[in-house]
């Protein structure tokens with residue numbers, strides 16, 4: 001474990017010397033600490049305990065985890081190695097159920113593994129594919145950022161919820177990538193970040209990374225979304241996504257639905273930014289599993305208890321925003337607009353995937 005003070009030009013998750021290196025996001029914003037793993041079980045724990053979080057970041061972490069599993073395998077034939085990888089894949093897959101990027105990352109690595117012949121060749125192929133996925137994540141975010149930036153104007157104040165920033169991806173971010181690209185295009189924008197209870201990705205991560213990068217960012221409690229919109233403090237909203245189904249239903253951090261509903265009430269455009277790897281063309285909205293997390297995240301803040309003992313808690317980590325509340329879905333292939341069933345399918349058409 002290493003402690004760093006310099007936080008410029010960092011990657012949230014990286015492959016280095018046959019190890020996976022990540023920022024421990026549970027320690028932010030107070031400490032910037034990197035952790036190193038050489039066992040896929042450690043990567044699974046890191047995803048489960050939110051050392052790494054955010055859909056694209058856990059997609060790449062899953063891929064790196066599986067690459068570690070390949071290096072760990074003692075299999076001497078292709079079949080033995082693939083069997084070890086299937087077991088590791090299952091452990092990694094079961095860590096978090098909602099973000100589809102995890103399954104996407106694991107599937108990509110499994111397909112690569114199956115294309116190899118010898119265990120040695122498979123090991124080389126999967127490490128190189130996982131590293132490629134990490135590099136591509138940054139490029140995709142930058143393209144998505146440019147595509148989205150045209151939707152934002154000079155002097156806009158943009159609200160965002162949770163953290164869909166550099167810390168939720170390998171670098172640059174999805175929703176915050178759009179905000180970064182808007183600023184890079186010469187427009188002056190301000191940001192309002194919601195705190196995002198219960199585990200405060202907004203205050204701990206979004207406020208941290210935007211402030212560090214020199215943005216004009218104001219933090220609000222989640223309960224001030226309506227106030228901010230009713231009092232003209234916000235022009236537009238952009239958030240990330242954990243899963244988007246082909247009908248345009250968006251699954252994202254709990255509270256997103258409230259923000260979108262409030263934006264509709266006030267005629268404020270509500271955008272979602274996500275890569276194609278977040279779009280699940282197979283599942284129906286009603287089949288998506290919403291992760292339920294432990295009650296202690298709600299009965300306390302950090303170590304401080306803020307609720308009575310033995311209180312019942314309902315703690316869903318995500319909610320679903322229906323397509324009628326969404327003004328556009330920003331991707332690396334362009335901006336999908338309603339009706340989403342048509343525009344999302346077009347994003348995947350040949351020549352555009």
Ligand code: MRU
Nearest residue numbers: 053054055164168174240241253
């Ligand atoms: O529970 P988390 O922190 O993994 O949830 C993250 C989110 O909901 C993000 O908004 C989403 O993954 C998009 S990240 C680019």
